[in-house]
Amino acid sequence: MIVDVELGARRYPIHIEAGLLGRAGALLAPLVRPRPDGNRLVVVSDTHVAPLHLPALTAALAESGVEAVPVILPAGEASKSWAGLEQLCEALLAHGVERRDVVVALGGGVIGDLTGFATSVLRRGCGFVQIPTTLLAQVDSSVGGKTAINAAAGKNLIGSFHQPAMVLIDPTVLATLPPRELAAGYAEVVKYGLLGDANFFSWCEAHAARLLAGDAMVQAEAIAASCRAKAAIVAADERETGDVRALLNLGHTFGHAFEAEAGFSDRLLHGEGVALGMALAFDFSARTGLCSPDDAARVRAHLAAHGYPLSPRALGLDAPPERLLAHMMQDKKVEAGRLTLILVRGIGQAFVAHDVDKAEVQAFLAHALAA
Numbered sequence: 001m002i003v004d005v006e007l008g009a010r011r012y013p014i015h016i017e018a019g020l021l022g023r024a025g026a027l028l029a030p031l032v033r034p035r036p037d038g039n040r041l042v043v044v045s046d047t048h049v050a051p052l053h054l055p056a057l058t059a060a061l062a063e064s065g066v067e068a069v070p071v072i073l074p075a076g077e078a079s080k081s082w083a084g085l086e087q088l089c090e091a092l093l094a095h096g097v098e099r100r101d102v103v104v105a106l107g108g109g110v111i112g113d114l115t116g117f118a119t120s121v122l123r124r125g126c127g128f129v130q131i132p133t134t135l136l137a138q139v140d141s142s143v144g145g146k147t148a149i150n151a152a153a154g155k156n157l158i159g160s161f162h163q164p165a166m167v168l169i170d171p172t173v174l175a176t177l178p179p180r181e182l183a184a185g186y187a188e189v190v191k192y193g194l195l196g197d198a199n200f201f202s203w204c205e206a207h208a209a210r211l212l213a214g215d216a217m218v219q220a221e222a223i224a225a226s227c228r229a230k231a232a233i234v235a236a237d238e239r240e241t242g243d244v245r246a247l248l249n250l251g252h253t254f255g256h257a258f259e260a261e262a263g264f265s266d267r268l269l270h271g272e273g274v275a276l277g278m279a280l281a282f283d284f285s286a287r288t289g290l291c292s293p294d295d296a297a298r299v300r301a302h303l304a305a306h307g308y309p310l311s312p313r314a315l316g317l318d319a320p321p322e323r324l325l326a327h328m329m330q331d332k333k334v335e336a337g338r339l340t341l342i343l344v345r346g347i348g349q350a351f352v353a354h355d356v357d358k359a360e361v362q363a364f365l366a367h368a369l370a371a
């Protein structure tokens, strides 16, 4: 299955196929610039993913006459830093990566975001290919060209838009992903239903248990639907200059407040924060009369049924509402001190709400935390 991201001269395909990693050589070899001393492709990965999945990719490239040159970084968010960027850029230069070369990112959102950013500045920009290995990266971060590292002031504050040349998704690599990471990625799948496709949310309700239990067919279907939804949004609003791409932030501003309280640690994974945030976005929309309480209850029931932590108190993250609001005000969508939230008129009907009443949000948080 191929989903195209229609961006004119920068359009690219997303290939989704079980076992694709072992057949990736045929797709990657045409992107490799021939060299007199042998064709090479630098593959960036992390210390968890490389032992599990780099051998299959290395063998597939070798079959197509390309040598894989690995650059392995420590697994974890800390690699998305100035230090990680420096380490990666120096390694790419040491391996002789030139402007017309492509670099492969084999890993989750951390490796994808970091490699994307590094290649956007290396020699003023070279190419890269995403081979995402977490569900989150397969349905969200590998598509759309947002790249970044973190700063002391916050997450993803230093970055660029840099589209990959190709995205290769092999759903079978998810078999080695820890269940908690799989569930965190599934929150981003549900998001596509909640923001714009009520039928897809119904599909999620019917298939979530099989997806989370590791059913590769169901996972592939969810990935394809998610990539189609994301590709359409990115094609409509590549740089988030309008109100289209911002819809992908459903649940993120509320979720961010709790992720910040957790110190962006594994106390609350990003996808878990998004799940909690989506439940709160629906609850807030219901409380302000925008959407029916039944829809909000249905969303909460689906997420709760699959084990998402939806109680800040149980997580020990029930901070004072004014502090949570202060975290929300760090959001990139805040303009001139005005809070923008993605709210809903119902399941599949998200919209961008500009200049939301901060006192109302704070009162809602106080009420929600007391629950």
Ligand code: NAD
Residues within 6 Å of the ligand: 046, 047, 048, 049, 052, 075, 076, 077, 080, 107, 108, 109, 110, 111, 113, 133, 134, 136, 137, 140, 141, 142, 143, 144, 145, 146, 147, 155, 156, 173, 174, 175, 176, 177, 178, 181, 270
């Ligand atoms: P991650 O890359 O840290 O991966 C999670 C963990 O799973 C890591 O320990 C990793 O080593 C391990 N892992 C990855 N694939 C595996 C596999 N197949 N088997 C076993 N272990 C595996 O985290 P993530 O959730 O993929 O991505 C989170 C990052 O993505 C954050 O930095 C976030 O800011 C970013 N993000 C970016 C975008 C975007 O549009 N660019 C969107 C959403 C999130």
Ligand code: GLY
Residues within 6 Å of the ligand: 140, 141, 143, 144, 146, 245, 248, 249
């Ligand atoms: N993950 C949000 C975006 O790509 O815009």
